[in-house]
Amino acid sequence: MITRRRRGPFVAVLAAATALALGACTSSSDIENTAASASAGPSALVVDTSPDQDRIHTPKNQAAIDLLPPGVVDDGVLKVATSAYSAPLAFYADDNATVIGSDPDTAQLIADALGLKLEIVPTAWENWPLATQSGDVDVTISNVTVTEERKQLFDFSSYRVDTLGFLAAADSTIRIKKPEDVAGLRIAVGSGTNQEKILLEWDKENQAKGLEPVDVQYYQNDSDTTLALQSGRIDLTFGPNATAAYKAATKPDDFTVVGQFNGGWPDTAEIAVATAKGNGLAPAITEALNGAIADGSYEKVLKRWGLTSESIEKSETNPPGLKTS
Known part of the structure; x- marks a missing residue:
């Protein structure tokens, strides 16, 4: 009990x-x-679940920073779309205004590693594809499963098992x-x-x-x-x-x-960070995630939210996706 x-x-x-x-x-x-x-x-x-989140951090990762494409994130701020609809992935804190959860915490690790400030942009699930493609946000971190169909429009950096x-x-x-x-x-x-x-x-x-x-x-x-x-x-x-x-x-x-x-039964599906196809951000994000995996901060985030059963050993850029047809 x-x-x-x-x-x-x-x-x-x-x-x-x-x-x-x-x-x-x-x-x-x-x-x-x-x-x-x-x-x-x-x-x-x-x-x-208070708005005063003491988030887990990771140090700057120069290897990841060196992979940042010029002109894509040039204002020093990583804008991340997430859908605040489901605990513990992303949901509103007790003030009903601050977005908290495992996805925002993962976003923090990526921003830290890339030497950027983090801005969480609450986004309805159905709107994340347009927001990401249009450049309104730099990335989407919202429990997005990699599919072969989505890979035609987005690049992915895996961070959890689906x-x-x-x-x-x-x-x-x-x-x-x-x-x-x-x-x-x-x-x-x-x-x-x-x-x-x-x-x-x-x-x-x-x-x-x-x-x-x-x-x-x-x-x-x-x-x-x-x-x-x-x-x-x-x-x-x-x-x-x-x-x-x-x-x-x-x-x-x-x-x-x-x-x-x-989620890909009988095959394996992965949850990943989504970026606009071909803008060059995915390799830098993948490197940032692998640095966080290596230093233990990634595991601390998953443990904080009870998701260690969904951890991965290595982030990949554009891993095999589910076939939707």
Whole structure:
């Protein structure tokens, strides 16, 4: 049983369940096998949700600075688009004005390494592509998965493994370790998402084997989905692991994560920093990230937000992306 410790009005308790302590998984099979075998008890992290963030920093990285293309970031400020919609990735602090989370913290590391000041630009998810292409922002750091289609318009620097998670009510006995385990369940998933594609593929394969179909359900927003889960109208939600695990950790009496899979199942997908195609920023950002990985500041950021299970060993420029067709 995970218990919550109270530390004041500006502190949220993040009890990192086993699902958050799986280590650095780099493939779908790694995630599934580690999740299935993990037996360590839960630990607890205390997450500061006040606007006065004491962010983790990294020193200037001259190798990264030398890779900065002339004329692209020439005002000394790195403008970063992020969508403040989902804890712990990016969300508003207790003042409802300051954007905090793992993505802003990652942006800070990149700005530090490049010797630039950081400006976070809250951007609606649907607007980040235009903002990045137009130059309104220099980069987007907003849990963007690398796809081959997106690589036609953007360059990428990877910084996390794309992991999906199944969220259930705290008292649920359901465990999802393989595609067959979803048969016959009522599962909410976002329309048009990669997790929907995966779930529908599993359901098709399961029905071909004679298993019960999945009752796939769609809701207008996250609050409706959460209410459906709490009321027992659905068995599971299937979405980004980071948000599912955060809910389970901050409300352990209500929720638990019962399965994890790579977002590119059965292949590996990665989350990356997006920059406008061909503007030359990506190599510098990749070098900045690798410097932060080497000095340990990158791992500190992920640990701060309970995302160490999604860490990578090395950032890559334009890694293989998901095929969307």
